[in-house]
Amino acid sequence: MTEPIRLSKRMSELGLSSRREADEWIAKGWVRVDGKVVSELGSKVLPHQKITVERQAAAEQSKRVTVLINKPVGFVSGQAEDGYKPAVTLIKPENRWLEDDADEQFHPTQLRSLVPAGRLDIDSVGLLVLTQDGRIAKQLIGENTDIEKEYLVRVQYTRPGKLPDADLKKLNHGLWMDGKPLLPAKVRWQNDDQLSFTLKEGRKRQIRRMCDMVGLKVVGLKRVRIGRVKLGDLPQGQWRYLRPDEQF
Template structure:
């Protein structure tokens, strides 16, 4: 069901437990049941209705908050999802309900020292779309850096090292996917990645002698951070998609 994009694995488990899933017209009651390629999976409308009520939040994460569970005394970014922090520019038309702040999971990392667009969702399909192993959704970052040689960075930073940032680095024993990396201005790089290993950009920069002094995620797929102020959030609009 997850591979077909019908639901997340957790949702599928819940639906099967509630008797909302049928294979070739027969209710499936056992988790992990095998389904052949020519068999037909159908889902009760009640499951679709429950899925439609799940929300996705776009948050401008400030420095000092972790993306997921609280750690080392730092609060998770989800604590900012309160009625008073909702951006006045939210045009989604969705009415706030306290239940929207429960069960939110981050769809991608943004470390404690980084800022920008963080997606928090109750919808497992969106989480899979953004962070599944086969995801190719682009994430765009603006990264302020320092280098140990004086002068204008685009002039003094070696071209071969910039080429290495684009393709050829390894992290944790894995070759990184090709990335788009270019100079945005005298001390800022623009990165576009299709993967998200832990502290990936910081570690990539360290590997070529750059020190990251500021990192901001400004886009995920077709969804941009835009004018969303730091510490505020909005709903993903019904007509938006990553």
């Protein structure tokens, strides 16, 4: 016997919406189960039941924007803390990249519920995604995400000689953090003092801590790619819209 599950959870599993969006749509009468409108929050469905949404829901979803920003040092990803400004404060017309060719027009309402899909440390720079779209947030930071994130990391070796190959192998696989093994990573030298890290997880200050374990000191860290979306030539402190043809 298959257990019934919450309609909003099932909609999220099917990729129709985020759970919060689903609850909004259910309350507005925009969701049908097997052709019948379901407007009671907390309603449950069986996995085989057919869920459809009204056109208004799709139209509302398509208005939700996703913004890419090249975050400078000194800005936090999310809420303001310790006197530091959040990256969202950079999203204003004068900071929009002149080469952004998206048709989207900036409007202050886009700043409402624009949340970071992932974090980037205050002393790191590079690609940060802010989105109003729950589906994108789930794709990038949901518990089952396997989206790659690529970083360029400038380092100094704090021990005599140079980093042994065995320690480079450890950075790729074999380190533990907070009592758990890290997922395999792709770490390789770009040049004498710069490594490329490609990760599928993002524990707090993970790259800096990994480097510390093998005697490397991080002197600069820049995120250059999330999934298939690259930072490219976007200047530091500027932003652009995610284009309709781009997918993480």
